[in-house]
Amino acid sequence: xxxxxxxxxxxxxxxxxxxxxxxxxxxxxxxxxxxxxxxxxxxxxxxxxxxxxxxxxxxxxxxxxxxxxxxxxxxxxxxxxxxxxxxxxxxxxxxxxxxxxxxxxxxxxxxxxxxxxxxxxxxxxxxxxxxxxxxxxxxxxxxxxxxxxxxxxxxxxxxxxxxxxxxxxxxxx
Numbered sequence: 127x128x129x130x131x132x133x134x135x136x137x138x139x140x141x142x143x144x145x146x147x148x149x150x151x152x153x154x155x156x157x158x159x160x161x162x163x164x165x166x167x168x169x170x171x172x173x174x175x176x177x178x179x180x181x182x183x184x185x186x187x188x189x190x191x192x193x194x195x196x197x198x199x200x201x202x203x204x205x206x207x208x209x210x211x212x213x214x215x216x217x218x219x220x221x222x223x224x225x226x227x228x229x230x231x232x233x234x235x236x237x238x239x240x241x242x243x244x245x246x247x248x249x250x251x252x253x254x255x256x257x258x259x260x261x262x263x264x265x266x267x268x269x270x271x272x273x274x275x276x277x278x279x280x281x282x283x284x285x286x287x288x289x290x291x292x293x294x295x296x297x298x299x
Contacts, residue, residue, distance in 0.1 A: 191292065194232055195275045197225055198294045205237065205246075205296065215246065222248035234285070237296070238263060249285070262291035270295060 201222070208218045222235045226248035237246035242258020257263050262278040269276070278291040 190231060191275070191277070193229065194292050195294075197229065197232075197235075198275070198292065201225075201235070201237075202294070202296060219246055219248065219250065219253070222246060232292075252285075260291075262293045266293045266295050 204218070204221070208214050222237075226233045226235045234247055234249040234252060236244050236248075236252065236257070238257050239245050242256055242260075242263055244252050244255045244257055247253050261281065262276065265276050265278065274294070276291070276293040278293065280288055280290050283289040
């Protein structure tokens with residue numbers, strides 16, 4: 127065996143290894159590019175899906191918030207004419223229960239006095255409950271805007287369920 131044969135064999139072996147490395151790098155690059163394209167496609171599709179879901183939720187939630195706000199405005203007008211007797215309070219609480227049962231997703235309806243005590247409720251077991259420490263009560267107390275509908279962050283209610291509160295301030299007696 128001559129030096130030339132060994133040198134040619136080494137050169138051939140080196141060329142084979144370089145070819146193998148180039149092929150592996152090319153294949154790895156293709157796989158990386160392919161995965162990146164898949165990721166971009168999935169990200170775009172998920173973004174579109176979430177945007178569509180947000181639009182549907184916005185339409186549904188907006189109509190529910192508007193309905194709830196109209197109900198609260200009507201209750202404010204009614205509340206001004208409720209006599210302070212127990213019978214009148216009981217009738218008003220029954221009216222709150224009827225409204226709460228009629229509106230999907232709205233329960234309970236509460237009237238809370240300035241000290242945080244629930245004085246009227248669509249759920250009888252909540253009458254007298256002290257809500258003064260609740261965030262929704264504190265927010266309305268601090269901000270003091272009569273015609274504003276406050277929407278709370280989700281929280282665990284006194285009844286043990288996850289809820290959000292829609293709060294309006296009541297002024298006057």
